[in-house]
Amino acid sequence: MTRTAVVTGASSGIGAATARHLARLGFHVLCVARRVDRIEALAQEIGGTAVECDVTLPGDVDALAEAVGGRLDILVNNAGGALGLEPVSDADLDAWEQMYQVNVLGTARVTKAVLPALLAAEGAVVFVTSTAADAGYEGGAGYCGAKAAERALVQSMRLELFDQPVRVCEISPGMVHTEEFSLTRFGGDAERAESVYEGVPDPLSADDVADAIAYVATRPPHVNIDRLTIRPRAQAAQHKVHRVTG
Ligand code: 8X3
DSSP: OOOEEEEESTTSHHHHHHHHHHHHTTOEEEEEESOHHHHHHHHHHHTOEEEEOOTTOHHHHHHHHHHHTTOOSEEEEOOOOOOOOOOGGGOOHHHHHHHIIIIIIIHHHHHHHHHHHHHHTTOEEEEEOOGGGTSOOTTOHHHHHHHHHHHHHHHHHHHHTTTSSOEEEEEEEOOBOOSSHHHHHTTTOHHHHHHTTTTOSOOBOHHHHHHHHHHHHTSOTTOOOOEEEEOOTTEEETTEEOOOOO
16 A cells, blocks of 8 residues: 655655655655645646645635645644744734734644544654754744744653654754745845855755654654754754854
8 A cells, every 4th residue: 555645844845755755664754734836746747646735724725635635644834934033022013913813723733634544544743843942042932932832842742642643743943944934034135044054064955854754754663762962963953053164
């Protein structure tokens, strides 16, 4: 029987790379995102299925669950992201609301909707959180809070489902240079986005993280990788980043 995976946020970056990795491992991948042109191209490339879905909309998520059907081997909750880097004194709370809608509520909504299918397949759910969930940093309250809340989902679900046939795993990436993460965070300001990675010899790529996700997701059913933190060698900690200057 062909194994099936769902990857949310599959239109770019870590999500698209994960869809490709899982397809190479033989999974039929449901590529889930809002931007239908991108996921259709990806699905065609990897022999998967594009599912247009905004995880913040209950009707879209119901339709996704319908498309999944009765069995699902892997759910990769990747849809999410950061908006802004202002201190709390200047925070745009609409942006915070959007971050919580996607990273937290959207993730919970999708997970809830396909959990019966994951249980039926003795499957695994992998949450892509962030090292931003470890502690707050300056300007990060909204994003760090959203990612910490997403981590709470992982922790609670693993306890709630301890005697059920499903694995609950978390990947916590540090600095990853994708085409969109920082660009989105800084509202399309390409120069500011690139400055995040300036001088860093080798930030992680989307492929590096996808490789780790695929590893975690494809362990045998009795092996639960609770959390895997992955950073570039140049980032010893959130604020300790090696940059080559001059
Ligand atoms: C991305 C990591 O350091 O920008 O999730 O918060 S960071």
